[in-house]
Amino acid sequence: MELRQLRYFVVVAEELHFGRAAARLMIVQSAVSQQIGRLERELGVTLFDRSSRRVRLTEAGTAFLPGAREVLAAERRARSAIGDFVTTREAVLRVGTSGGMGERLERVLEALERTAPGTRVELASAAPGERLRRVAEREWDAAFVRGVLEAPDGVRLIPVWQEELVVALSARHPWPTPATSSSTNSPSFRSI
Structure with missing residues (x-):
């Protein structure tokens, strides 16, 4: 039993007409008839009474319809679950x-x-x-990298932030404080 056979069966059961069912399924009528015939042979029952004037469900077809709809609904739920998984995947x-x-x-x-x-x-x-x-x-x-001026091919460097680097010295250190710095050989200081 194939899902497409169940799909065709349900549409014919809803339309009660092979031509309209084929149009709704956007396939040729002979393909619908052929798949319904295969499904009936596999199940060993006749699902539709077919006459030249009308199509109607047999007792077996009426009993089979809710189960076929359940299988198709389960297929939709399974497809939806995998769709949700793909879109919400971490x-x-x-x-x-x-x-x-x-x-x-x-x-x-x-x-x-x-x-x-x-x-x-x-x-x-x-x-x-x-x-x-x-x-x-x-x-x-x-x-994240610091102090890199060149990047390998295929890598782009994007500045994210600039850090202010400070030095912490003992108050008794011989280097001058910002207020007393005047030598050009001394490190450059500024008040923070």
Whole structure:
């Protein structure tokens, strides 16, 4: 028994006319008649009384119709379930990173969750060159890197943020403070 045979059977049962059923199914009438005949042979019953003036369900056809409709409804549910699965399937984003990103990485991940809910992020750590290689070879989808001026072919560098780098010194350190810095050989300081 094939689904198309059940589909043809249900449409003929609803139309009670092979020609109208064929038109609704957008196939030729002989194909409908042939498949209904095969289904009847397989089941060992006659499903329709056919006369030159009308078509009607037999007692066997009437008994078979609810089951055929259930099978077709189950097929629709199964197709719908797989459709839902495909559209809601979890996306995975593989990202290379390094230590020290802390709060900024958390903000990026929170923004991603808002804009692409259901996306799972897999973070992996590696040296900057390794991160770029893995993105270039499509092992990873993206990577955060610092201080890189050139990227391998096929990789685009997009500035995400600029960090202010500061140095923490003991108050008793001999280097000048921002207020006393005047030497051109001293590191350049500014007030923070």
